[in-house]
Amino acid sequence: MTAHTAEQLAHEQRRYLQVFAWLTVLTAVELAVIYMPIPHLAIGGMLVLLAATKASLVALFYMHLAVERRTLTYIALTPAILCVLLIFALLPDLGGITRALTQATPPAAEAEAHH
Amino acid sequence: MSHAAVAHEQVLEPTESPLTPESWGKLGMWVFLCADAMSFGGLLAGYGALRYGDPTWPRPSSILGIQLTALMTFLLICSSVTMVEALAAIRQGDQRGLRKFLMLTVLGGVMFLGLQAFEWNKLIFHEGQSIARNNFGATFFILTGFHGCHVFSGVVYLSTVLARAAAGAYSARENNGVEIAALYWHFVDLIWILVFTFVYLL
Numbered sequence: 548m549t550a551h552t553a554e555q556l557a558h559e560q561r562r563y564l565q566v567f568a569w570l571t572v573l574t575a576v577e578l579a580v581i582y583m584p585i586p587h588l589a590i591g592g593m594l595v596l597l598a599a600t601k602a603s604l605v606a607l608f609y610m611h612l613a614v615e616r617r618t619l620t621y622i623a624l625t626p627a628i629l630c631v632l633l634i635f636a637l638l639p640d641l642g643g644i645t646r647a648l649t650q651a652t653p654p655a656a657e658a659e660a661h662h
Numbered sequence: 663m664s665h666a667a668v669a670h671e672q673v674l675e676p677t678e679s680p681l682t683p684e685s686w687g688k689l690g691m692w693v694f695l696c697a698d699a700m701s702f703g704g705l706l707a708g709y710g711a712l713r714y715g716d717p718t719w720p721r722p723s724s725i726l727g728i729q730l731t732a733l734m735t736f737l738l739i740c741s742s743v744t745m746v747e748a749l750a751a752i753r754q755g756d757q758r759g760l761r762k763f764l765m766l767t768v769l770g771g772v773m774f775l776g777l778q779a780f781e782w783n784k785l786i787f788h789e790g791q792s793i794a795r796n797n798f799g800a801t802f803f804i805l806t807g808f809h810g811c812h813v814f815s816g817v818v819y820l821s822t823v824l825a826r827a828a829a830g831a832y833s834a835r836e837n838n839g840v841e842i843a844a845l846y847w848h849f850v851d852l853i854w855i856l857v858f859t860f861v862y863l864l
Contacts, residue, residue: 553754556753556754557745559750560747560750563743563750564743565740567739567740567743570739571736571739574732574736574739575733577858577859577863578728578732580863581723581728581824581853581863590864591864594859594863594864595788595859595864596857597859598855598856598859598860601855602852602855602856605742605848605851605852605855606726606848609742609745609746609844609848609851610844610845610848610849615681615682616681618681619681619682619692622681622692622693622696623692623695623696625696626697626699626700626703627699627703628701628779629700629701629703630699630703630704630706630707632703633703633707634706634707634711635713637707637708637710638711638714640711644766647753654740654748
């Protein structure tokens with residue numbers, strides 16, 4: 548990407564500022580969401596969605612993935628997919644280990660399952 | 663470009679990378695960032711798993727200062743903008759603009775580190791939090807500390823780029839070094855967006 552016309556550069560710079568505005572607005576929305584009187588799970592879902600949107604904006608426009616070869620996007624997405632898989636792979640086991648370590652009372656449903 | 667210069671370039675880059683035709687360095691940075699993303703992913707997954715199983719886990723907003731961290735987030739977003747502006751400047755051959763925006767980016771990074779030091783100082787010495795006290799402290803200090811190390815490395819890296827820029831190493835045609843450093847800096851910003859959400863807000 549060495550050859551850039553003045554028009555291209557002006558367009559890119561407008562885009563950079565638009566992305567900046569979006570990132571700022573989305574951060575403000577995130578701060579508002581945590582004080583909303585809705586279930587914690589719904590807040591969590593919204594926060595994850597907002598964070599994923601902000602991260603995608605940075606990767607697509609500031610890291611130029613939107614104009615790079617598609618294969619580079621797939622490479623960049625691979626760790627993200629692996630990390631999500633890792634979280635789901637760890638959840639059941641480590642959740643139990645932590646419960647045992649902290650000696651917390653298991654949820655009622657689990658206690659019933661043992662009978 | 664003279665024939666000699668063309669021949670010289672061919673010696674340096676005998677074949678082109680199909681993914682990043684501009685330079686191998688850019689592909690190298692992407693590969694590094696993917697590996698680094700896995701490190702953060704592992705830490706975040708470990709944090710998630712520990713927190714999921716612990717009903718006594720405190721609400722982060724009851725311990726951590728959300729307003730201060732929101733300011734830190736805004737600061738990193740601003741420094742990402744100054745970084746893209748630095749790259750845009752040198753692509754137009756604007757040496758002064760490159761130096762100015764690089765300096766602002768480094769300043770943003772230094773201010774971020776200052777605020778993080780202030781936050782850690784308050785948490786450790788005034789509120790009794792520590793890496794060894796509980797899982798909350800352990801995951802918090804490891805995640806934000808690992809990210810802070812990245813910001814510090816970024817500040818050192820960008821200072822080097824700034825020194826090279828001051829020596830006139832970049833031009834409208836040759837600015838791969840700036841673009842590759844920018845990739846690293848935006849990645850640090852991207853990771854903070856995730857850390858801010860998962861560690862502070864959720």
